[in-house]
Structures are given as structure tokens and as C-alpha cells.
Amino acid sequence: MRVGIISRLGLRGKLSILIILMLAALSLALNFYTANNLADAINQEYVRRAVQLAGFFESELDIHSVPGNLEVDELQRQIDSLVGKDDELEKVSVYAPTREGVVVIASSAADSIGRMADKDEAAPIFSGETRFIENGTDGADGKPEGDGSGHRTTVQGGNMVEMLAPLHDNDGEIIASIGIHLNENARDSLILSQKIRFAIISNAGLIILLVILYFSLSRILIRPVQELTESTQLVGEAGWRQPSGVTRNDEVGNLARAFDEMAVSLESREEEVRLLLSASVAVSSELHVDKILQILCEKIAASMKVTYCRIALLDDSGENMVVKAESTTREVPDWHKGVGQSIPLSSVKYHRRVVESMEPLVLKHDEHLINGASQEEWEWALTSDTRSALLLPLISKGEVLGVVTLGEMRRWERSPFSSKKIEFYQILMSQAAVAIENAQLYEKTEWQVRELSIMHKISQAFTSTLDYQEVVGIVAKRVGNFIGAQYASVLLPDDRCQYLKIAASYNLSAEYVWTVNKKSRIPVGSGPLGMAFSQQRPFFINDVENDDSYAPWKHVAAVQGYSSLIALPLMAKGQTLGVICIYFDQPRHLKKNEINLLITAANEAAIAIENSQIYENLQDAFVGTIKSLAETIDAKDAYTRGHSEKVALYAEATARSLGLEGEELQTIRYAGYLHDVGKIGIPDAILSKPGKLTIKEFNIVKKHPVLSDRILKPVDFPFPVQPVVRHHHERYDGKGYPDNLAGEEIPMGARILAVADSYEAMTSDRPYRKALSVDKALEELRRNSGTQFDKRIVVEFTSIVSADKPASRRLRKGA
Structure with a gap:
């Protein structure tokens, strides 16, 4: 009944009742505290004071033993001085044990000195405790002040309060006790004054508290109504804010709840409109699909207050879904970053349903959802803590591009994805689909332009080289960098067309090349690379580790550290020349246009490789002709047979050691074979003469470099x-022939050839002498270093021939 009456009161009535009740309760509490605690607190203060006085006497008197060394006169003087200074002290007495018993040895009342102490006055000496006695008694025996016979007397001037405390010597032993007598009237006056002071302060505090309470309760009760009024005005001006948050069971609470529901609804609508506008502006300014999807994902997750958002698109085949964007608004325990990851559409039941039906799907976390979704779908698109989810199709021109997944981890009494929300999301997806379609068109055009540019550069580069290694490097550098590849190789069949071997590579380690060529060979028609050769079509491995077709070569992939690859046949004039393989250090999913670009590049590379093979064949024929000519010349003299080939070998090895390559290396090799071609014009009698040549004969021999120049011109x-x-x-030193050139005037190749020619001549038999040993020949080169020969070339040549390596041993043998 009372509750009903109170609930019917207005706000002011409730406020008045509450203040009156609190004021009464506080007044009772303060009176109770004053009555029970103030007097006790003052009594305790007096006891503390007695203890302090006892300590004062202990510090002022040099007390070492009882009773012999007790300075009674000094003690009496201190007592008289103390009583004279403190008006509250009525009497101070010191009690000490003697042979007759405990007596008063010093006192402010002279007639008490020598009197026997009663048991209360003597008690602190034996118990060591401080005692408090009020109204002439201690509340235990009710006896008046002691007169030596165990009885108490009343002090003149009213009742007294006595405090008794022990006195200690420097060793901590109790040797006496001190009694302090206060007039009770003085104490009562003090208590009364403190009560009055406390009453004034407490009443003032109550008044202040009453004022604070009034304004606080006014704020609590009245302000919500004011806020609701202001919020309603703002709503009328289309500038609403967050709901008031007032939760009550009275009329204010009812009004607040009604307003909150309205504010939430209006605010939600405003957020939807704002999201539509901001998303439209953001995606319209972007021309790349991935960026558009990420912007859309972040805005949906943040604006619509869902736990996470993921967007996955169908790949070119339409059989797989690839995560393109994702965003979370709070920490998700089982969240796996999956941008770039793909999964077969057949493995994600609910996503497939959305793709096929083109309709949104709401999922709730129950047994049906747990059992219905596959483990892959949970790990790929959802999380184990997802309480509800919304799957939205992304549709453009009647075709599904992908699925947008919105996940919510919080528990809701009703689904967070209402029909109105779903309708709004569909509108948003329609706008996004248009932006994605435009971006795809732009990316396609941009790709085609870049593809043409790359192929143009590749074609130009291929026309400038006839070397396998350079061809592979061009493909890997131009195309590989464009699509994010790290390695490349060209594999050609062996003579029996049974195995593929790496003929050229880009960025691949020597260990990997050796392993493929010698240990883990690739049979034609087996594995992705072998089938690319035999079936004349590309083979792509998305993830080497999980693809069974590449199982025999998984350990080989670990040697280099690649995770995916694509093998493309090298086709020229309908024939398969080999395979070019592009490797990636991360699992990759190549787009259709990327594969087409690689196919085009492979075709261009095949033409370049075919040209290089033709060039190599011509070069081999050319070298064969030169070697035949050199052998013909050397055959004129049995002692010089094979001389030109050995000189070419020595010269080429020295040139490589000096860092020469390419054309310079080829020049030295050809010059080694042809350096004595002019001897064809020297009479055989001179070339084969067993003895020393005459000056005339030697001058004829010296003409052979000029004759060689004329023949080769x-x-x-x-x-x-x-x-x-x-x-x-x-x-x-400039003393040679035919032109007396010196130092750097002599071509580098000629300086190398001079050392190689002299060494080969010294280590070969001649008609007029036997061959020198390797050590003697090298010593002769060192002796003429800096005069006849270039010192740097001699040092390099000597180190090559002297080194304990198979190649060096072959050089020493002249092989």
C-alpha cells in the first residue's frame, strides 16, 4: 500500500520524502556518535597524557635503581613545577615500594607524603598497566581516595579523576608509579564545549549536505526530462544525437524509452544514408577492384557495427572463391587473415547457395548451422564464435561476382540483420557492383596496355641477344616482375628426349640446377613440367606443398624455396623445343590474363631460343672450320701438331680468370686457333729446320703475323x-714485332696470347730441343715478366697453371 502511495506521488513529493528520511537518519547517527564516543575519546586523551607525564619524569630523572638512587628532592621539585604551570592538575603523587610497603615519596600535597598507598595506587608497580579512576572511584570497589588504610577520601573542590601509570628506570624496570588527579568539573566542561562545537559543525554539514542532495536529486529527476525535451527539439531539426540512456520505471523512464527507440531508428536511417553517400564517393574515386572492395568492406564493418566483413569473388573459372577484402571492428579470437586465399565453391555450402539463388542468406549459430557448414567454410569465411551472419550476393548484369559475408559475435535477443537492414545492404551491393564493373573494365584496359608494352620490350630485347641465359633473364625480369615471380628456367630435352634438363636459369641456385639435372631428373611426360612438354599446354601448380602431382619434386622445391610455379611449352613451327618455368616464393592463383601473358612471352622466347640454337649451330660450324684450318697449318710440322688448339685453351682460361666475357672471350678463342695461320706462307724447310735459324731465316719467320693479318682480312x-x-x-717493352707496340698499346687479347703461345712452345718438343718442364717454363715466364710479357697476365696465368684443380691439371698436361 505504501509503495503504491509513493509511486503515485509526483517528482517533488518523492524528492521531499527522500530528503526528510535522510535528514532524520543522519541526525540520529550524529547524536548517537556524540553521546557514545566523545567522552570516551577525551578520557583516552587524559590517559595518554598521564603516560606522557610518566615518560617526562623518566626522562628528567636519572633513575637507575629503586629506592636507593631515587632522587626524591628533584622529583618533588619537578612535581611542584608541573602543578604550578598546569591549572587542570589538582594533585600529582609518586608511589614507591619501601620495606614497610608502597608509600607516597613525593606529592604536590605535602600532607600526603609518607602515606601508605592503597592497592589501586600501588597496582601499576606490579601490573605495569595504566589505570583510570573516575568520580573518586575506579568503578571496581567504589572506595574513596586512599588515606593509608586502604580507603579513599574526597578532594576538596569536587570529585576528582585520577590516572595511574608506572615509572621505569633506564633498564626498563618498574620502580614506582605516578598518580595524576584532575578535577572532574574541568573535564566535564571540556566535554560539553566539544559537544557544542561538534553540534555546530555537524548541523552546518547537514545543511550543506541537504543543499547538495537537493540539487543532485533535482538533477537526477528533472534533467532527464529536460534532455528528452532537447532531444525532441533536435529530432525536429533533423540533428538527433545518441539516445538519452535513461533507464527508469516511472513516467520519466517510459518517456525516455519511447524516445530512445525513435532516436535509434532515426539514427540508423541516417547512418545508412551516410554510408551510401560515403561509399559511393569513395568507390567512385577508385579504379582498382581490390581497393574498392577493401574500402567497401571497412565502411560496412565500421558503419553498420558488425564484428567483421569479408568479401570473396569468384575466380575466372567460376569454381573457386578468392578472398579479396576483409575488416574487423573488434578483436576476433579465431580470426585468420585470408586475403588472397581461395577455396572451391563446392566446399562452402552456404556461399554456394547464395551464388546459385542470388538471394541473401541469414545464418544463426545453432546446431543446424554448425552441422550444415563445412569445417573449411568455418575456417575460411566464418569463425567459431560467430553468433549470426549475413551472406549477400554481389550481382552485376545478372551475374554473381562474389559474396559479402557479415559476421556478428555478440548475442542479440533478435537478429541483427532485420529485413530492413537486408534491403539496405542489397541497395549498397548494387551500387558497389556498378563500381566494381567499371574498375574491372579499367583494369582490363590497363592490363592490355601494360601487356603490349612489356611484349614490345621483350621483343626488342630478344632481337639483341642470341644467348639462352639472356633470354631467360629477359622473360623473368620483364614478365616475372610484372606478375611477382622470383625465378625462371628453360628446360630442354636430352639427346634421347627422355629427360628435361635446365639449360638456362634466372636467380636459381647452382645447387638446385644440379639437383634437377643430376639427381631428381624430370622425365618427359611426367609431372607438370614433363606434361607441359609432351602435351604442349601450360600446367600451373598453385601450392607445391599440397599438390600430389608435384610430390616427387617437393624436396627440390625446398632447396630453392618456391611455393608455386607455372610450366609453359616453348613452341616454334609446331614443334616443342622445351619448357620455360616461372616460379613464385608464395602460393599464387594466376589470373587468366596473367597466364595469357606468360603464354605469349613463352612463344616469343621459343622463337628467340630457336634463333639462338640456329646461331649456335652456325657458330659451331664456323669454329669447326677455323679449327680445321688451324689443324691443317699445324700439320705442316709434326712438332707443332695441336699447338693452336692448346694455345686457344690456355688463352681462353686466362681471359676468363681476368674477368673477360662475351665478345672479348670469343675473340681470344678464335685468335688462338688462327694466330699462326700466316705460317702457311713460310717455307717448310725453315719451319722444320732442326738447328738454329739464321738471321735471314728468322726475319722470314717474323713475317707470319703480317701474313696472318692479310689472310684473315x-x-x-x-x-x-x-x-x-x-x-x-x-x-x-716495345721490342717485339711487327709494329714495335709497347704496354697498353698492345691489345689485351694479344698480350694474353703472347703468354699462352710462349708457354705452349716451351713445354713442347722442337727439332732443336726437348720440351721444358712446367716449373721451368713458368720460371721463364716470370723472368721475362715486365719486359717481354705483361706482368699482370703472367701472374694470373701462373696461378691458373699452378693451382691444384682438375682444370689446372688439364692445362698443365696441355689437354
């Missing part, structure tokens, strides 16, 4: 062979 060599052949008998 009509030949259109691709490299500058003639200067090297002409000057291979020049000396570093």
Missing part, C-alpha cells in the same frame, strides 16, 4: 680477331 669476323693475331708477338 677478307673474312668478315663478328669479332675483332685480326688485331689480336697481328700483335701476338709484340713485347711489353
Whole structure:
């Protein structure tokens, strides 16, 4: 009944009742505290004071024993001084044990000195405790002040309060007790004054508290109504804010709840409109699909207050879904970052249903959902803590591009995805689909332009080289960098067309090349690379680790560290020349246009490789012709048979060691074979003479470099062979022939050839002498270093021949 009456009161009535009740309760509590605690607190203060006085006497008197060394006169003087200074002290007495018993040995009342102490006055000496006695008694025996016979007397001037405390010597032993007598009237006056003071302060505090309470309760009760009024005005102006948050069971609470529901609804609508506008502006300014999807994902997750958002698109085949964007608004325990990851559409039951039906699907976390979704779907698109989810189709021109997944981990009494929300999301997805379609068109055009540019650069680069390694490097550098590849190789079949071997590579380690060529060979028609050759079509491995077709070569992939690859046949004139393989260090899903670009590049590379093979065949024929000519010349003299080939070998090895390569290396090799071609014009009698040549004969021999130059002049060599052949008998000091060149004037190839020619001549038998040993020949080179020969070349040549390596041993044998 009372509750009903109170509930019917207005706000002011409730406020008045509450203040009156609180005021009464506080007044009772304060009176109770004053009555029970203030007097006790003052009594305790007096006891503390007695203890302090006892300590004062202990510190002022040099007390070592009882009773012999007790300075009674000094003690009496201190007592008289103390009583004279403190008006509250009526009497101070010191009690000490003697042979007759405990007596008063010093007192402010002279007639008490020598009196026997009663048991209360003597008690602190034996118990060590401080005692408090009020109204002439201690509340235990009710006896008046002691007169030596065990009875108490009343002090003149009213009742007294006595406090008794023990006195200690320096060793901590109790030797006496002190009694302090206060007039009770003085104490009562003090208590009364403190009560009055406390009453004034407490009443003032109550008044202040009453004021604070009034304003606080007014704020609590009245302000919500004011806030609701202001919020309603703002709603009328279309500028609403967050709901008031007032939760009550009275009329204010009812009004607040009604307003909150309205504010939430209006705010939700405003957020939807704002999201539509911001998303439209954001995606319209982007021309790349992935960025559009990420912007859309982040805005949906943040604006619609869902736990996470994921967007997955169908790949070119339409059989797989690839995560393109994702965003979370709070920490998700089982969240796996999956951008770029793909999963077969057949493995995600609910996503497949959305793709096929083109209708949104709401999921709730129950047994049906747990059992219905596959483990892959939970791990790929949902999480184990998802309480509800919404799957939305992304549709453009009647075709599903992908699925947007919104997940909510919080528990809701009703589904967070209402029909109105779903309708709004569908509108948003329609706008996004248009932006995605435009971006795809832009990306396609951009890709085609870049593809044409790359292929143009590749074609230009291929026309400037006839080397396998350079062809592979061009493909890997141009195309590989464009699509994010790290390695590349060209594999050609062996002579029996049974196995594929790496003929050229880009960024692949020597260990990997050796492993593939020698240990883990690739049979034609087996594995992705072998089938690319035999079936004349590309083979793509998305994840080497999980693809059974690449199982025999998984350990090989671990050697290099790649995770995916694509093998493309090298086709020229309908024939398969080999396979070009592009490797990626991460699992990859290549788009259709990326594969087409690689196919085009492979076709261009096949033409370039075919040209390089033709060039190599021509070059081999050319070298064979030169070697035949050199052998013909060497055959004129049995002692010089094989001389030109050995000189070419020594010269090429020295040039490589000095860092020469390419055309310079080819020039030195050809010059080595042809350096003595001019001897064809020297009479055999001179070349085969067993004894020492005359000056005239030697001058004839010295003409052979010039004759070689004349013979080679009509030949259109691709490299500058003639200067090297002409000057291979020049000396570093300028005393050679035929042109007396010196130092750096002599071509580098000619300086190398001079050392190689001299060494081969010294280590070969001649008609007029036996061959020198390797050590003696090298010593002779060192002795003429800096005069006849370039010192740097001699040092390099000597180190090559002297090294304990298979190649060096072959050089020493002249092989």
C-alpha cells in the first residue's frame, strides 16, 4: 500500500520524502556518535597524557635503581613545577615500594607524603598497566581516595579523576608509579564545549549536505526530462544525437524509452544514408577492384557495427572463391587473415547457395548451422564464435561476382540483420557492383596496355641477344616482375628426349640446377613440367606443398624455396623445343590474363631460343672450320701438331680468370686457333729446320703475323680477331714485332696470347730441343715478366697453371 502511495506521488513529493528520511537518519547517527564516543575519546586523551607525564619524569630523572638512587628532592621539585604551570592538575603523587610497603615519596600535597598507598595506587608497580579512576572511584570497589588504610577520601573542590601509570628506570624496570588527579568539573566542561562545537559543525554539514542532495536529486529527476525535451527539439531539426540512456520505471523512464527507440531508428536511417553517400564517393574515386572492395568492406564493418566483413569473388573459372577484402571492428579470437586465399565453391555450402539463388542468406549459430557448414567454410569465411551472419550476393548484369559475408559475435535477443537492414545492404551491393564493373573494365584496359608494352620490350630485347641465359633473364625480369615471380628456367630435352634438363636459369641456385639435372631428373611426360612438354599446354601448380602431382619434386622445391610455379611449352613451327618455368616464393592463383601473358612471352622466347640454337649451330660450324684450318697449318710440322688448339685453351682460361666475357672471350678463342695461320706462307724447310735459324731465316719467320693479318682480312669476323693475331708477338717493352707496340698499346687479347703461345712452345718438343718442364717454363715466364710479357697476365696465368684443380691439371698436361 505504501509503495503504491509513493509511486503515485509526483517528482517533488518523492524528492521531499527522500530528503526528510535522510535528514532524520543522519541526525540520529550524529547524536548517537556524540553521546557514545566523545567522552570516551577525551578520557583516552587524559590517559595518554598521564603516560606522557610518566615518560617526562623518566626522562628528567636519572633513575637507575629503586629506592636507593631515587632522587626524591628533584622529583618533588619537578612535581611542584608541573602543578604550578598546569591549572587542570589538582594533585600529582609518586608511589614507591619501601620495606614497610608502597608509600607516597613525593606529592604536590605535602600532607600526603609518607602515606601508605592503597592497592589501586600501588597496582601499576606490579601490573605495569595504566589505570583510570573516575568520580573518586575506579568503578571496581567504589572506595574513596586512599588515606593509608586502604580507603579513599574526597578532594576538596569536587570529585576528582585520577590516572595511574608506572615509572621505569633506564633498564626498563618498574620502580614506582605516578598518580595524576584532575578535577572532574574541568573535564566535564571540556566535554560539553566539544559537544557544542561538534553540534555546530555537524548541523552546518547537514545543511550543506541537504543543499547538495537537493540539487543532485533535482538533477537526477528533472534533467532527464529536460534532455528528452532537447532531444525532441533536435529530432525536429533533423540533428538527433545518441539516445538519452535513461533507464527508469516511472513516467520519466517510459518517456525516455519511447524516445530512445525513435532516436535509434532515426539514427540508423541516417547512418545508412551516410554510408551510401560515403561509399559511393569513395568507390567512385577508385579504379582498382581490390581497393574498392577493401574500402567497401571497412565502411560496412565500421558503419553498420558488425564484428567483421569479408568479401570473396569468384575466380575466372567460376569454381573457386578468392578472398579479396576483409575488416574487423573488434578483436576476433579465431580470426585468420585470408586475403588472397581461395577455396572451391563446392566446399562452402552456404556461399554456394547464395551464388546459385542470388538471394541473401541469414545464418544463426545453432546446431543446424554448425552441422550444415563445412569445417573449411568455418575456417575460411566464418569463425567459431560467430553468433549470426549475413551472406549477400554481389550481382552485376545478372551475374554473381562474389559474396559479402557479415559476421556478428555478440548475442542479440533478435537478429541483427532485420529485413530492413537486408534491403539496405542489397541497395549498397548494387551500387558497389556498378563500381566494381567499371574498375574491372579499367583494369582490363590497363592490363592490355601494360601487356603490349612489356611484349614490345621483350621483343626488342630478344632481337639483341642470341644467348639462352639472356633470354631467360629477359622473360623473368620483364614478365616475372610484372606478375611477382622470383625465378625462371628453360628446360630442354636430352639427346634421347627422355629427360628435361635446365639449360638456362634466372636467380636459381647452382645447387638446385644440379639437383634437377643430376639427381631428381624430370622425365618427359611426367609431372607438370614433363606434361607441359609432351602435351604442349601450360600446367600451373598453385601450392607445391599440397599438390600430389608435384610430390616427387617437393624436396627440390625446398632447396630453392618456391611455393608455386607455372610450366609453359616453348613452341616454334609446331614443334616443342622445351619448357620455360616461372616460379613464385608464395602460393599464387594466376589470373587468366596473367597466364595469357606468360603464354605469349613463352612463344616469343621459343622463337628467340630457336634463333639462338640456329646461331649456335652456325657458330659451331664456323669454329669447326677455323679449327680445321688451324689443324691443317699445324700439320705442316709434326712438332707443332695441336699447338693452336692448346694455345686457344690456355688463352681462353686466362681471359676468363681476368674477368673477360662475351665478345672479348670469343675473340681470344678464335685468335688462338688462327694466330699462326700466316705460317702457311713460310717455307717448310725453315719451319722444320732442326738447328738454329739464321738471321735471314728468322726475319722470314717474323713475317707470319703480317701474313696472318692479310689472310684473315677478307673474312668478315663478328669479332675483332685480326688485331689480336697481328700483335701476338709484340713485347711489353716495345721490342717485339711487327709494329714495335709497347704496354697498353698492345691489345689485351694479344698480350694474353703472347703468354699462352710462349708457354705452349716451351713445354713442347722442337727439332732443336726437348720440351721444358712446367716449373721451368713458368720460371721463364716470370723472368721475362715486365719486359717481354705483361706482368699482370703472367701472374694470373701462373696461378691458373699452378693451382691444384682438375682444370689446372688439364692445362698443365696441355689437354
